[in-house]
Amino acid sequence: MTFRTTFLGAAMAVAATVPVAAQELKFANFTPPFHTVNASVIEKLNADLTEATGGSLTVRGYHGGELGAGPVEQYVRAVQGVADMVWGLPGYTSQQFEKTMIVELPGVVPDDQSGADSLCNAMDEISGEFPGTVPIALWTSEPNIMIMKDKAIRSPSDLSGLKIRVAGATAGKIAEALGATPVQMPINQVYNAMQTGLIDGVFTGASTLSDFKLDEVADAYTLGAPLGRLAFFAVMGQGSYDALSDDAKAALDEARGCGLGNNAETAWNATATEALENxxxxxxxxxxxxxxDEAQAFVDAVSNVVADYVASVGGEAAFAAMQE
Known part of the structure; x- marks a missing residue:
């Protein structure tokens, strides 16, 4: 037996006893670790993958914009490989997600269905809006309410001329229909904008009262108007996904999808309920x-918004699927 044969045999024996190196996926989170997304998506995904793979595949959250500041650029971070996974809002780049954002409009999600399920039902119609990535979860927020500073809103006329922050194009159309001036900005800028009077209020979910501390700058709330909701995505860069082993892909495919989206949505609703109570x-x-009767005035004001928006983006099939 030659030295080379002996050496190779010994090396192979040692290699067989060495466990496969653990792989940690980087999840970019533009919010602090106390935000609802951490426990309901990032930590949930880590727990599921850790259990399924015996610890060989894990997820680590990078919070507070550690992998890059600014929520608008989240999607690009996944495509470019700055992070393996990200979460964000379609509304921040509305033109990319025209059909996905139909789910944000009033009355689109049936009362007995979650927004996550509506989005899952429509995946065949909206999947083309997620190029370069693999969707990990899609979900929606609790219904939007009016969160205002020094302005009590009881009728659409009370909104006339007021500057209202909106997340994206769909909420902007609702604000315009109600006579307000929509101001689009990321949610992490809303606190300062309300505090300084740059905006008068925001149409968003009550979960933001605790997740973004808006309870510290708002003092007037209106509930019951048809303002729709917000949509969210968590995606993985296609390159990061393709680099996984077959076993790791199988574990991830089992962990991602409608179940994870519904887990996030349930958590959003729970956060909103507690924040409203406080x-x-x-x-x-x-x-x-x-x-x-008071709500009907708002219903009448936004009655044409859904049909007009759906027609403008050719989203009839997506709209129908969301309502299945």
């Missing part, structure tokens, strides 16, 4: 809970 308990806040 806001109502604050004597410094005023609440307007619209009666059915």
């Amino acid at each position: 806001a109502r308990a604050d004597a410094g806040n005023s609440f307007v809970d619209l009666s059915e």
Whole structure:
């Protein structure tokens, strides 16, 4: 037996005893670690993958914009490989997600269905809006409410001329239909914008009261108007996905999808419920809970928004699928 044969045999024996190196996926989070997305998506995904792979595939969250500042650029970070996974809002780049954002419009998600399921139902119609990535989860927020500073809103006329922050194009059309001036900006800029008077308020979910501390700058809330909701995505760069082993891909494919999206949406709703309870308990806040008659004025004002938007993006098939 030659030295080379002996050496190769010994090397192969040693290699067989060495466990496969663990792979850690980088998940870019533009919010602090206390945000709802961390436990409901990032930590949930890590726990599921760790268990499924015996620890050979894990997920680590990089919080507070550690992998790059600015939520608008999240999607690009996944495509370019700056992060393996990201989460974000389609509304921040509305032109890319024209059909996906139909789910944000009032009345699109049936009362007995989650937004996550509506988006899952429409994947055949909207998948083309996620180039260069593999969707990990899609979901929606709790229904939007009016979160205002020094302005109690009881009718559409109360919104006339007010500057309202919106996340994207769909919410912008709703704000315009109600007579407000939409101002599009990322949610992490809203606190300062409300505090300084740059905007009068925001149409968004109550979860932002705790996730982004908007309870510290808002003092007037209106509930019951048809304002739709927000959509969210978590995606993985196609290059990162392709680099996984077959076993790792199988584990990820089992962990991602509708179940993870619904887990996130359930958490968003729970955060919103708790945040609203806390806001109502604050004597410094005023609440307007619209009666059915009062809400009808808002319904009438936005009645054409859904049909007009769906037609403008050729989204009839996506709209129908979301309502299945």
